[in-house]
Amino acid sequence: MAEKKLIGVDLGGTTIKFAILTNNGEVQQRWSIDTNILDDGAHIVPDIIDSINHHLKLYQMTADQFAGIGMGSPGSVDLKAGTVIGAFNLNWKTLQYVKRDIEAGTGMAFTIDNDANVAALGERWKGAGENEDEVAFITLGTGVGGGLISNGQLIHGIAGSGGEIGHMTAQPGGYLCTCGKHGCLETIASATGIVRVARDMAEEYSGDSQLKRSLDDGDEISAKIVFDLAKVNDPLAIMVVDRVTNYLGISLANVANLLNPAYIVIGGGVSAAGDFLLQRVTKVFKENVFPNVRETTQVRLATLGNEAGVIGAAWLAKNVMASK
Incomplete structure (x- = not known):
């Protein structure tokens, strides 16, 4: 049975980066979309869901081929609840139920952490942290x-x-x-x-x-x-x-x-x-x-440059899911 793949998402104030990775952290596909922060950032989560679903269809893949989705986000992140608040560069001033909505929209398990933490995980796993x-x-x-x-x-x-x-x-x-x-x-x-x-x-x-x-x-x-x-x-x-x-x-x-x-x-x-x-x-x-x-x-x-966030997010998906 083939090992399940991972999806990493790096949410930024200007762009949202995505990647599909192997279980060992090798990037297989990458893409990005603009971050739409209008209407108090109400479009961000639906855009993430639509982009993931669109690319899975494009690559002829299904949700059951993935261990889960990991994401790095600005703002204050509640790890257990999977919520974000105070990400002002996203116009997220109120509590955002990111985990709830993305799991419902993609049919995949989801985990989230602060963006700097997630970049640290990426550099540790596949970059200068060795x-x-x-x-x-x-x-x-x-x-x-x-x-x-x-x-x-x-x-x-x-x-x-x-x-x-x-x-x-x-x-x-x-x-x-x-x-x-x-x-x-x-x-x-x-x-x-x-x-x-x-x-x-x-x-x-x-x-x-x-x-x-x-x-x-x-x-x-x-x-x-x-x-x-x-x-x-x-x-x-x-x-x-x-x-x-x-x-x-x-x-x-x-x-x-x-x-x-x-x-x-x-x-x-x-x-x-x-x-x-x-x-x-x-x-x-x-x-x-x-x-x-x-x-x-x-x-x-x-050493990872712009890939640190998506690679760290994939590590998050792999290891948080494995510990449950």
Whole structure:
């Protein structure tokens, strides 16, 4: 009897990514649709159901060929109930009965977790985490998310907020965060945070710098522009990158001192800066970590890119279903 396949869904504010995978996590089919957030996000779940059913018909497959569907979602996820609330980039302000509706619409078992946790599972299973039981994942994008895996299982905490690395206090009394407190790592090391750091440092900087000129001219800049300029030795850009990677390196050292994972994996759009980012973060990390941890925990870049979410969601489907 053939092993049952898995469906992974990565729900984002702009696109919804889907994949059909083998039981071993090999991606066989991939597709995506736009996320329709109109009418308080009321179209999102029906669109997911329709897309899955359409593609099963297209591939001449049936629901009984699948172990289940896993999904990563923004917002506060109730794992047992399979509900989501507070996913504001989806316009989901009220409680969404995602599990109930998708199971009814597809005839398949369904499980869901926070999107950063699910990306962590993907990187752990098939990416830079090399299927180790102890892995920490941080994603540097518009915000900063995280997922912590210990003994092969996600750390959720008592209320589902385990792994909120982005809201560790990196700079006491620093920038106001969207969460309401000051100095969160997200306010410094996210793509938007890096731009804010650059703007503030440019105001105090009086030397020659292309980054300074661009900001003074009112040009739009991005985290990528800051890193690209730093790579060609723009003095202000280097100062910005050094400040950002200092706070990031110290924060990751704190994570490592608590958990001593095999790997801390850095993903998200900012991680596209590659070794230039990794080398600077690793230097600060090693200066601030407990000696035994320094020898056993390695900081590395994510490898799965946009596939991390669907692969992690498939792992969720496989393992949560198996444990029931």
